[in-house]
Amino acid sequence: MSRTLYDKLVDAHKVCDLPDGDTLIYVDFHIMNEYTSPQAFSGLDTKGLEVWRPEAHLAVIDHVNATRSSEPHDTASKLLIDNLQANCTKHGIAFYGLGDPRQGIEHVVVPEQGLVSPGMLIACGDSHTTTYGAYGALGFGIGTSEVEHVLATQTLRYKRMKTMRVTVDGETAPGVTAKDIIMKIVQVVGAGGANGFAVEFAGSAIRSLDMAGRMTVCNMAVELGARAALIAADQLTEAAMEGHPHSGQFAFNGESWSSDPEAVFDEVFIILGADIEPLITWGTSPDQSVPITANVPSATDYISPEAKAALARSLHYMGLSEGQSAQSIKIDTAFIGSCTNSRIEDLREAAKILEGRKVAKGVEAIVVPGSAMTRIKAEAEGLRAVFEAAGFEWRPEAGCSMCLAMNDDIAMDGERVASSTNRNFEGRQGRGARTHLMSPAMVAAAAIAGHLADVRDFK
Amino acid sequence: MKDKQMTKTIKGIAAPLPLANVDTDVIMPKRFLITITREGLGNGTFADLRFDSAGEQRPEFILNKSPWTRASILVVGDNFGCGSSREHAVWGMRQLGINACIGTGFAGIFYDNARKNGLALPVVSPSTRDLLLQFASDASGNEVSIDLERRTITAADISAPFEMDDATQTALIRGRDDTLDSLEHAAAIRDYEAGLKSKMRVSVIK
Ligand code: SF4
Numbered sequence: 027m028s029r030t031l032y033d034k035l036v037d038a039h040k041v042c043d044l045p046d047g048d049t050l051i052y053v054d055f056h057i058m059n060e061y062t063s064p065q066a067f068s069g070l071d072t073k074g075l076e077v078w079r080p081e082a083h084l085a086v087i088d089h090v091n092a093t094r095s096s097e098p099h100d101t102a103s104k105l106l107i108d109n110l111q112a113n114c115t116k117h118g119i120a121f122y123g124l125g126d127p128r129q130g131i132e133h134v135v136v137p138e139q140g141l142v143s144p145g146m147l148i149a150c151g152d153s154h155t156t157t158y159g160a161y162g163a164l165g166f167g168i169g170t171s172e173v174e175h176v177l178a179t180q181t182l183r184y185k186r187m188k189t190m191r192v193t194v195d196g197e198t199a200p201g202v203t204a205k206d207i208i209m210k211i212v213q214v215v216g217a218g219g220a221n222g223f224a225v226e227f228a229g230s231a232i233r234s235l236d237m238a239g240r241m242t243v244c245n246m247a248v249e250l251g252a253r254a255a256l257i258a259a260d261q262l263t264e265a266a267m268e269g270h271p272h273s274g275q276f277a278f279n280g281e282s283w284s285s286d287p288e289a290v291f292d293e294v295f296i297i298l299g300a301d302i303e304p305l306i307t308w309g310t311s312p313d314q315s316v317p318i319t320a321n322v323p324s325a326t327d328y329i330s331p332e333a334k335a336a337l338a339r340s341l342h343y344m345g346l347s348e349g350q351s352a353q354s355i356k357i358d359t360a361f362i363g364s365c366t367n368s369r370i371e372d373l374r375e376a377a378k379i380l381e382g383r384k385v386a387k388g389v390e391a392i393v394v395p396g397s398a399m400t401r402i403k404a405e406a407e408g409l410r411a412v413f414e415a416a417g418f419e420w421r422p423e424a425g426c427s428m429c430l431a432m433n434d435d436i437a438m439d440g441e442r443v444a445s446s447t448n449r450n451f452e453g454r455q456g457r458g459a460r461t462h463l464m465s466p467a468m469v470a471a472a473a474i475a476g477h478l479a480d481v482r483d484f485k
Numbered sequence: 486m487k488d489k490q491m492t493k494t495i496k497g498i499a500a501p502l503p504l505a506n507v508d509t510d511v512i513m514p515k516r517f518l519i520t521i522t523r524e525g526l527g528n529g530t531f532a533d534l535r536f537d538s539a540g541e542q543r544p545e546f547i548l549n550k551s552p553w554t555r556a557s558i559l560v561v562g563d564n565f566g567c568g569s570s571r572e573h574a575v576w577g578m579r580q581l582g583i584n585a586c587i588g589t590g591f592a593g594i595f596y597d598n599a600r601k602n603g604l605a606l607p608v609v610s611p612s613t614r615d616l617l618l619q620f621a622s623d624a625s626g627n628e629v630s631i632d633l634e635r636r637t638i639t640a641a642d643i644s645a646p647f648e649m650d651d652a653t654q655t656a657l658i659r660g661r662d663d664t665l666d667s668l669e670h671a672a673a674i675r676d677y678e679a680g681l682k683s684k685m686r687v688s689v690i691k
Contacts, residue, residue, distance in 0.1 A: 042673040046652040050670055052677050055687045062570060064521035073665065078674075081688040090519065102519040109521050120689040141687065153570040153594055169572035169598035171663070179667045181674055185650060187593075217506050218564030221590050251567065253593040277684040311506045336505060430569075432515050439538070451510045451568060453533055 028288035030189050031256050032224040034281055035164040039147045041181055048183040054146045054276065056176045057132050058085040058119075060106040061432065062151030066173035067113040078180040080118040084141065085110055087123050088131045090432045093394050093421035096124045099434045117177075128271075130397020130424040133157040133245065133365035137237070138399050140270025144259035145278025149176055153248045154365050154448065159227075160240035161266070162259030162283035167248065187253055188292040190220055191285075193229035196299035201482040203375065204239030205367060205446070205465035207231060208246040209305040209315050214297060217313040221251035223293065226285060231299035232257060237266045238371035245366045246448050249312040258284030306352055306478050307450045307463040309340035314450075316352055318468065318480045324348040343452055344460050345440065352478050355462065359443040360391040360473035361455075362418075362466045364429035367446035368396030372466040373404050376446075377412040379470035379484050385417035386476030392419045392435070394427040418473070431455045444472035491658050492633065495585045495605055497557030499621040499629040499640070500547050507561065508568035509595065513577045526573055527580035548581075552626035560617045560629075561588040566595025575602045585631050587638065587647070589614050600653045603660055607631055607638060607647035616643050633658050 029037070041050040058066075063085065070077070077083070087110065090103040098104035107124065114121035122128045128135060133154055136142050144162035148155060151173045158165030172182055192211055211227075225247055232243065240257050247255030259282075267273055303317035316322065322341070325334045325348060341348060346355065362368065362376055373395065385391045393413050395401035401424060404410055410420050421427070428435045429447040431454070437443050439458030446469045450461040462478060471479040517529030534546050542549045548556060565588045566574065575598045578586075585605040599606050609617070617629065620640045629640040631647075633654060638645050649657075656663070678686075 041677045042670055044652070044670075046655045047650060048652040050667060050673065052674070054685070055689075061518050062572070065523050065572075068522070069664070073662075075664070075668075079678075082686070084689045105521065106519060120691045139690075141689065146687075151570055153568065167570040167594050169570055169575075169594055169601065171572060171601035172597065175664045175667060178664050179671075179674060180678075181667060181670075183652070183663055183667065185652065218567055218590060218592065221564065221592060249567075251564065251592055271690055272687070275684070276687055332503075332505075339504075430510075430515055432518065449508075449510070449568060451508045453514055454510050457514070457533060457538065 028286035028290070030285040030289040030291060031162065031226055031258055031283060032164070032187070032189050032254065034283070035145070035147065036186055038145065038278070038281065044183065048185055050181045051147065051184040052181055053149045053176050054082065055141060055148050056083045057136060057148070057150040058083065058110070058173060059089050059132055059152060060087050060110040061089050062170050063113070063173055064106065064109050065170045066177060069174040070177060075178045077117045077119065077177045082180060083119045083177070085114050085119055085121045086129060086132050086135055088425045089430065091124055091423065091425045092433050093423045093425050093427045093435060096423050103433065127398050130400065131365045131368065131426055134369060134396030134400060137161070137241065138270065138397055140267065140272035143267055143276045143278070144263055144283035145281060146276060149182060154245050156247045156252060156255040157241050157245040157365060159244040159247070159255035160237060160257050161263055162257065164254055164256070166254045187224040188222055190223040190225045190293040190295070191291040192225055192227050192295045192297065194227070194231040194297045194299055195229040196231060198231055198299040198302050201304055202302050203465040203467060204235050204242040206302055206305050208243045209312070209463065210297060210302045212246065212249050212313045213305070213315050215250045215295060217249060217311045218251040223252055224254035224256065225252040226256045228258070233260065236371060237262060238369045242366055246312070249448060304465065304468055304481055306468065308344065308346060308352065310343055310450055310452050312448065312450060312463060314340060318352050318478060320352055322346050322348065322350045322352065353480065354477065356442065356477045357389060357444045357472050358441045359437060360385070360389055360469050361428045361443055361445045361447065362469050363394035363396065363427050364447040365396065366448040367466045368394060368400065370400050370403050372446065373409050376466040376470040377409045379467050379481060380416035380418070380474070381412055383416055383474045385473045389473055389476055391417060391473045392421060392428065394421040395424055397424045400424065428455050444469045444478060490660070492603065492660060493658060494633065495558065495631040496628055497584065498552055498555050498626050499558040499560050499617065500553040500556035501618045501621040502547065502559050503562045503618055505562040506564045506567055509566060509571050509574040510568055512566070512574040513571060517577070518571060518573055523576045526577035530577035530581045552624060557582050557584045558629050558631070559583060559586045560614065560621045561586050563589050565591050567592040570594045572598045575599050575604050579604055587614065587617055600656050601663060603657060605631060605633065605657050607649060609638065609645060609647045613645040
């Protein structure tokens, strides 16, 4: 029978069926961070349990650490950092902590270390674990109780999802990036539109993306509610497997990690690449986006009173007026970073825009490379010099930073941020902070213009 | 393992929270996440909705108004619990005394986290949700009852079915510990591992 890539991945990891309808599935590799794992370790302790297979786990520090220095900026974050290190030492788990040359945002570190390959099943206490679908691997986020479960059993209780395929066909215009593609998909399918689904991205516009672009797409798939995102493995994937510290460790042979041609999906969307423009979000949900050439919506664009009320609420929080042009939105801060867009490819794209230009007066511009290795590579390529000459602050330590502002990089009440991150929720970058999501090149353009701007005007 | 006490019915005053896409950053703002325990999160739950920046209660927020200060059930908007995987959101809701949220659909990780912590998330049709929103908005303090076994919700003259998968239903009724339950399948896990070729086992370099 024809199967989807998702079905193949779940089948390959099935340990046994459970009497209540769940399946026990095997986790090949599990990553932890410092803020969703402490209670999992204490759960093990309370129950007197051991870690099933310590070598199958990696812990990194990324969410709470400062990016100006490799020292914790306060005692609370130090507590989380020390706690994770102590738990890893106790249980014999690999730990890439502050100052380690391999440290960085979990979803940047894993591919860089060669710890993802087609056919793997990867779990992590973080919703953006969907990123690994870019490699034809099944990656998904779990809660802390499930982290405890993976540590103790190397498995998870799993309920098979429905399947959705989103095809993006045809060429995209110059200036349109992977970020714009996924923001368009989120706009079309809707936040929550893929709740209960595993989504496979297909089509020529997806296949022609490089691995970094594919990761950007799969990363943000969780913003449409997808519990898993997948892209079929191809020659590009194979090539990306080479040359990393863990390369060659995992080779799940005997399957082609793509959907069979006849495979049937429960739902299908088709988007034309030519219909995608560089996008910005104007609201407080990732599906509230418009092309940079367009205007913020007006109440007359909606029919139901609920939708009109939701618009009013978002605009009030964001400090915007109905129908205001996207490019008239002035910014205070420009942020390039996060597991969506802080890889070397992203920094190169932004640097292209910044070359020979200056950040607008009054705009604070920050770039936080996704990992220590990314930072070193970017410095060797001369990208740091480009960012600094333009007036960006180049942060020496990697981490999530302003993506969720759990460290000391916090936007103030009312502060408006052009951000290469993935969530524009109320309060995400700081209480009252206003986030506009866009591609890293668009953040660079906004930093120079002082307002949201069209990257295509920066030749 | 021995089952804990069974929970077959959840009953209580319901509060309407009709906003769509309430994310886990809103349910549990990040400043409450700097903790290594599960305790003390009740105060953080919906903190920015419940309190202003000076820490004063916002009188207009539903859970600050009588009779909803005693609410143990929420009737929520679409896609409740989206965003981050933080289980702190669920721990905090439980500590605030919330035992169930009724909605049209929930984000996946939030749904699974809820099940692990005895927070019931019955999924109803949009029309049932709207009826229940209306019912919950009435300040008379009438109770909503969720029958987990029969998968029905009743509130005065409203009676409607809800969706919940079997495993979640069992978990909520029995309140069991998934980790300990799964370890009863240790032999099957070892069998699976024995079938893996040598090139299929990750060993992370320390
Ligand atoms: S960069 Fe942002 S989205 Fe990614 S793991 Fe860190 S906090 Fe989560």
